[in-house]
Amino acid sequence: MKNIVFTISRQTYKSIIANRATLALAVLLGLSLCLATYVGWQNFKLQNSQRLHYKQLVRAQWLAKPDKHPHRMAHYGYLAFREKHELSFFDFGIESFAGVSIFLEAHKQNTVNFSEAGFSNGMLRFGEISVAMVLQLLVPLLIIFLGYNSIATERESGTLKILLCQKVSWRKLLWGKTFGILAIVLSIFIPLILLTILLWASLSDWAVSGDSAIRLLILIICYSAYFFIIVAITVLVSAFSKSSRTVLTTLLAAWIVLIIIVPRITQAVGNRIFPVPSKLEFLDQIASDVQKQGDSHDANDPHYAGIKDSLLKAYSVDDVKKLPFNYGGFIMAEGERITAGIYSAHQKKLNEKFQRQNGITAMVALLNPYLALKQVSMALTASDFETFVDFQNQAEAYRYGLAQKMNKLQIDKISNEKPGEHDKPLSISRSNWAEQPDFNYKFKIYGKVLQQEAVALAALGLWLSMVILLLQYSPRWIKNV
C-alpha cells in the first residue's frame, strides 16, 4: 500500500518538475519569496530603528528637563512609539493601517497617529508583498496551477482506467497525488523557512528569544497544514470533475471568492451590524459621563466639595491651605482617577465593538481556510488587532501612571501657598524625573496568543481533518472514470 502511494507521489513530483512552465512558475515564486523575506527585513529594521531613535530621543529629552513644577511635566508628557515584533517582517498584518506614535499627557487620551496608510495615496490598498502574502495568496494559486490536472489529465488521456485496473485504489491514488504536489510546495517552502530562520537569527545576533522561536514553529506547522488543505482540495476537485477545464475554473473561482471577495464583504457586514461612533460623538459621550461624576474645575461641585469638607474635618483645619499636603495635587489626582476610569470603560466598549466587527470575519474562517490561517499568522507575528489594542492599553496605563506620579510629587513636594503674580513659580528638583521609567511595550506570551486564536486554530484543525476524511472515504462517490 505504502509503496504504491510513494510511487505515485514520486511520479507526480517528477512529472511536475519535468514541466518547464510550472517549474519556472515555482522558481519565480521561490525567488519572490526570498525577495519578500529580504525586503520585509529591511522594512522592519528601518521602521524599528526610526522608532527606537525617537524613543531614545524622547527619553533623553525627558531626563534633561530642568527643575520645574511637576504638573508642567505631566503636561509635557511622553511620546510612546509602537514597536514592531521581530516576527512582523514575516506578516505585515494591520501594521500599515495602525498608528505608530501616541502622545501621553495628563487629563487627555490621544489617538495613535501616523500610520503608513495615512501617507499613502491608495496604492497600499492593493496589498503589501510580504512572506505571508506570498504564502497565503500566491502559493495556493501555484498549487491550483500545478495540481488541477493531476487526476483530470489521467482521466482525459485514459490512463486513469488503466491505473484503477491495476492494483491502485482511488484512495492510494488521491494520497499519492496529494503527497506529490505537497512535496513540490514544501521543497520551495522549507529552504525558504530555513533561510528565514537563518536571516532572522543572524540579524538578532543569534540571540533568538524562546517565545519567538515557538511562535515561528507554530507558524510553520500552520502554514504546512494550510498547504496540505489546499493541495488536498485541488486533488479532490480534480478527481470529482468531468474535465480539467471545469477543475481549473472551479478552483480559480473559489480562490477569487475566498481570498479577494469574502474578506471585504464580511468586514463590511461587520461594520454595518456593529456601527461605532465617530470620534466627536465618542468624546461627547465621555464628556457627559465625566460631568455626571463631578467637575473638578467647579468649586461648588458637590463631589469635590464633599472631598474638601471631609479633608478639612480629618485634619481639623479651616482652610485647604493649612493641609499638610498640596490640595490642588490631591484634587487633580482624584479628577484623573475619575476621567481615566470613564475613558477606559468607553474605550473598552469601543474595542469590544471592533472585536464584534472582526468576529464576523473570524466566524467565516470556519468556512474559509485562508481567513483562518491569516488570523493565526497575524496573531503569531504580533501584527494583529489584539496586539494593537494591547499597545493602546499599555500606553494608557503608562499615561495614567505618569500623570499620577506627577500628582503625587505635587501632593508631597509642592507648597499649598500659591506664589504671587510676580513671584518665581514653584518647582521641584529635576532629579525626580528619572523616577518615571521609560515606556517599554511588552508583547504577550505565545500561550495567550494561542488561547485568543482558539477559533481560528480550530477552524484550521477542522479543515485538516475534513480533507483527510475526504481523501480516505470520498472516492466511493466518484462516478465518472
Place this chain on the structure above:
Amino acid sequence: MKNTYKLEFKLFFRSTSAWIGILVLLVTGFAGLYFGKTFIDKQNRAIEKAAVLQQKNTQNNLEHFGNDIGLFFFHNKFSMANVPQPWAAFANGQRDVNPYLISATMLALEGQIYDTEISNPVSLLFGNMDLSFVFIYLFPLVIIALVYSLIAEERESGIWPLLKSQTNQLSKLIWKKFMVRMVTIYFTSIVLFLAALLFLHLPIDQNLFAVSVIIWLYLAFWFAVSFFVISLSKSSNYNASVLVALWVLLCVVLPASLNLVLTQKYSVPEALQNVINQREGYHEKWDMPKEVTMKPFFEHYPHLKQYPFPADKTFSWFWYYGMQQMGDDQAVESRKSVAEKLKLRQRFTSIAALFLPTVQTQLGINEVAGTDLNAHLAFQEAYRSYHEKTRLQFYPAIFLEHGIETTKVSSTKLEAFTPGTIKDWTRLASLSLLTILFLILTLINLREIQIVK
C-alpha cells in the same frame, strides 16, 4: 450580417457561465453601491452631529470658562468637516483612513491636526466594498471568464476545422464572438452606472463623463489583453492560467511590490520629528526668559506688538499663546519636509501608474471622487488657514483680557470643506496607449492565424 450577430448572442446567452458572470457583477455591484453609500451616509450623519456638537460644546465652555477668556480658548475647539461629494460613495478611497473631521483648539496645531478618526484597522486592511472595487477587481475577472475559451473551445470541441472549411474570414467570426461579449459587459457596466446615478444621486456632469471614460477605457484594456492572449491560439487551460496570472500580477503583486519599494524608499520619519519639534518648541519655553518666546512671536505677527505684553507677570495668557505659537513655528521646517516627502511619493505613484492600469484607474476615480490623499492634504491646508484666521481673530481679545462676550465666539459654526476635483486627463493617455498596444499585437497574431489557414 445582422442575423449572424443575433445567432452569436443567442449562443452566448445559452451558456450558464455567461449568466453567472453577469449575475456576479450585478449582485456585487449593487452590494458595492449599498456598502459604499452606507459608509458615506455614516460620515454625513457624523458631520451633521458635529455641527450640533460644535455649538453645544461652545455653549458648555462659555458656561464653565466664560469668565476667563484665555482659559476658554484653551478648551474650546473649532471644527471643520471634509464634506463628501456624491461620488465619494462610488469610490470611498482613503476616506476611511484619513479623518474627515478636524477639531482643534487655538493651541499649537501640529499637535492636533494629525489626530485620527475612530476606525477598525482590520476593516482598513481588508478595504472597502464599494462600486469602484467591483469595476477594478471583478469586471476584469468576468471578462477573462467569458473570453478565455473563445477560440480554444471551438478547437477543443472539434468545431474549428469545420469552421475553417466553411468561412474564409475566421478572424471576422472571432471578432463577432468577441463583440458579443464586449457589448454584454459594457451593457452591464451601463446598468450599474445608471443604478449609481439613481441610488447615489449623482449629478450628470463632467465628473460622470470622466469616471465613465476611465472605467470604459480600463475595461477596454482588459478586453485587449484577453483578446491578445486568446489570439496566441493555445489551449483554454493555458489561456485561463495566463489571464488569471496577469490579473494577479496587475491587481495584487505589482502594486504591492511597488508599494513596498515606496515605503522603503520614502519612509516618513519626518512626521515623528515634527511631533517632537512641536512639543519641544512649546514646552521648552516655560523654562526660558519670556523674550525668547515673544521676540519671534512679534516677528511673526508685527501688528500684535500694539498690545501691551505683561512682561513682569509670572504667567499671562499672552505669553502662553505665544509659547503655543512657537510650537507650530518651530515645526515649520519638519512640516515642510513631510509635505516634500509626500510629493515624492505622489510622483513615484504617478510614474508607476503609467504602467499599471489598475493603479491608474483607482487613482483616477478617487481623484474625481475627492477621496484621495491630495484631497485630504487640501483639507488639512484648509484647516490650517482656518486655524490661522481663528487665531488672528481672537488673539487681540485674549491679549487685552477682554470679556468673552466681545468676541462673538458663541456664533461659531462647523466649517465645511469640499474637496475640489481635479481631472487629470493625461491618465487616460496611458490607459489608451496600453489598450492600443495590445490590440495591435492581437491583430498581428490574428493575421498570422489567417495566413496559417
